[in-house]
Amino acid sequence: MPELPEVETVRRGLEKLIVGKTIKNVHHDTEKSFPNDPVVVSEFLVGAKVVSVGRRAKVLLIDMDSDYTLMVHLKMTGQLVFVGEERFGAGHPNESLVGSLPDKSTRVTIMFEDGSHLYFNDQRKFGWMKLLPTSLVVEEPFMKKVGPEPLDVSFTDIIFIQRIRKRANTSIKAALLDQTVLAGVGNIYADESLWGARIHPEEMVKDIDDKRLKKLHHELLYVLKLSIEKGGSTDRNYVNAEGKKGSYIDFARVFRREKLPCPRCGTVIEKSKVAGRGTHTCPKCQHASA
DNA sequence: CACTTGACCTGTCCGC
């Protein structure tokens, strides 16, 4: 579900809401959502205080003062929603979104000493939480192989081009989605940035020159930053830490706009499948030798 | 090795 901007929005919300709070207890339903040894949880999570909330790629990193870190991956349908000690009453704008938590998709409930709660909801059960010593986070298999953060100032055009070219014989869309090439890009921002750069998602990386890849890099940064500004995009399940929706989707140019006119040229936007994912393209603006 | 395709799950939507 959430990509870099959505996870970053959740991170910013949680930073304001849970840093400094001490965990009173933790409950979870399936092993899959939180496959930790209960002894470790009771020793290093229960009774520990939240020190900071970080993010790497699409993974949230909640650091505790026990020197353990709670890693959270929301995958497709995960949500991390905070509900304060004072429940929202009828008429509050958030009441309909979080007023009924926990519900049947709640996988993990964390209660803080002040009576507030953090709910990890995940309809499809692809997401996970895991607790591990902070020093071992970098050794975790995904963290070890994931590529650089696109929003780091050190991630230059040159590095973007070099890394994308590691996937010379695949489509540019598959290269963008490859988390070992760069971190955090998913289906929405792949389609949006390719539209911005007028590159067709099926075009082979080796057929795209440096100038066009540089343009793609700039378009990618533009959509990622714009989306963070707008609080992420809400298409289906995504909500931020306060249970609210983001508004980037209102600014999307192609994503989920099939059969609607291209905002640049008016041609009807098409939907197809590229790299196994639903893909939105303007057939006129995006072509092989733009 | 590089790359592509299923599998993991549940809910919803679309066409017959």
Add this chain to the structure above:
DNA sequence: TGCGGACAGGTCAAGT
């Protein structure tokens, strides 16, 4: 309205 199938913002394992 009912039912089957396709599909959903991610990643991994297994396949070619």
